[in-house]
Amino acid sequence: MPWVNQSLCTGCGVCVDECPVEAISLANGVALIDDENCIRCGRCHDVCPEEGVRHDSExxxxxxxxxxxxxxSLLSHFDTEQERAALLERLxxxxxxxxxVLEESVERLRSLQ
Ligand code: SF4
Ligand code: SF4
Incomplete structure (x- = not known):
């Protein structure tokens, strides 16, 4: 999901107006993206004058x-070295x-084009 770097956001509201599904609001003077409603169109990233909307990869x-x-945190539930090694293997x-799952999903998505 796109996300807002709060230290770059000036709260201008341009992205709020441009979002087609009203997934962005201003809170305490900065933009906030609602991940549940965002449809990943990328408009907010394109219109932000401050480059405040950032890519996932960051x-x-x-x-x-x-x-x-x-x-x-899960390892803390296991005492022996053997149990901990088994957990790490399972993880x-x-x-x-x-x-x-993600690799195959990417392949399937590309085949939809
Ligand atoms: S367009 Fe950029 S600077 Fe303006 S409110 Fe949205 S994220 Fe902040
Ligand atoms: S990516 Fe599109 S839908 Fe998601 S918050 Fe930005 S403008 Fe709205």
Missing amino acids: RIPQEVEANVQWAE SKYFNMRMK
Whole structure:
């Protein structure tokens, strides 16, 4: 999903007016995107004069870190090295499965063109 870098947003409201599904509102002087309603048209990104609406890819490091922190929180439930290794193996399989789902979804989407 597109997201707003609050330190770049001046609260001008241009993106609010341009969003075709009213998925953007202003809160405390900055734009806020409602991920549930956003249809990913990209208009907000194109019209923002401050480059405040950012691409998903900039969030990759944060999302990776969130996954690692999630795994670390789960590890705290296991005491032995063997149990912890088994959990990490299961989590790796889980992420591999997710990766395959996403890769195949991308292939299917491309075939829709
Ligand atoms: S167009 Fe850009 S600067 Fe203006 S409110 Fe939207 S995100 Fe903020
Ligand atoms: S990507 Fe489109 S639908 Fe989503 S918030 Fe931006 S303008 Fe609205």
